[in-house]
Amino acid sequence: MISKPAFGWAHWELDNFKYNISYVQDFAHDFLNAAKNFFLDKDCQELQIDAEEDYYTIFLGYPVYARVNEEEDLILLDEDAEHFISEAIKDIEENMEAWANFDPMDQTKEEVEEEKKRLLKDIEEIKLLIFGTNF
Numbered sequence: 353m354i355s356k357p358a359f360g361w362a363h364w365e366l367d368n369f370k371y372n373i374s375y376v377q378d379f380a381h382d383f384l385n386a387a388k389n390f391f392l393d394k395d396c397q398e399l400q401i402d403a404e405e406d407y408y409t410i411f412l413g414y415p416v417y418a419r420v421n422e423e424e425d426l427i428l429l430d431e432d433a434e435h436f437i438s439e440a441i442k443d444i445e446e447n448m449e450a451w452a453n454f455d456p457m458d459q460t461k462e463e464v465e466e467e468k469k470r471l472l473k474d475i476e477e478i479k480l481l482i483f484g485t486n487f
Contacts, residue, residue, distance in 0.1 A: 374404050437482070
């Protein structure tokens with residue numbers, strides 16, 4: 353669903369949605385924060401994405417939509433927000449090192465380790481909200 357980050361770029365790899373994700377935004381943290389707020393507030397969350405020349409919005413709700421610009425229709429990404437969020441989390445977990453080191457600028461090993469801890473903490477909180485203690 354989300355490609356492995358490389359050189360400050362990642363990509364949505366959905367059948368009907370293929371857009372960039374750029375290091376100019378802390379995407380993993382922003383996505384996880386929106387997902388956490390979705391489950392806490394039980395309300396649609398708008399995630400604005402700045403991928404340099406690509407600007408779009410992901411609407412985390414039931415269902416999950418994307419909008420590339422105001423003139424175009426909403427793009428259905430998934431009927432089930434829990435499924436969509438769970439799949440994105442799997443992709444982040446599978447490439448944790450790359451997401452923790454997403455910004456191509458020099459990061460120390462300590463900074464990367466701190467970012468991994470922060471991402472893992474966010475993921476654990478979301479899994480508790482989705483699955484309770486049975487994950």
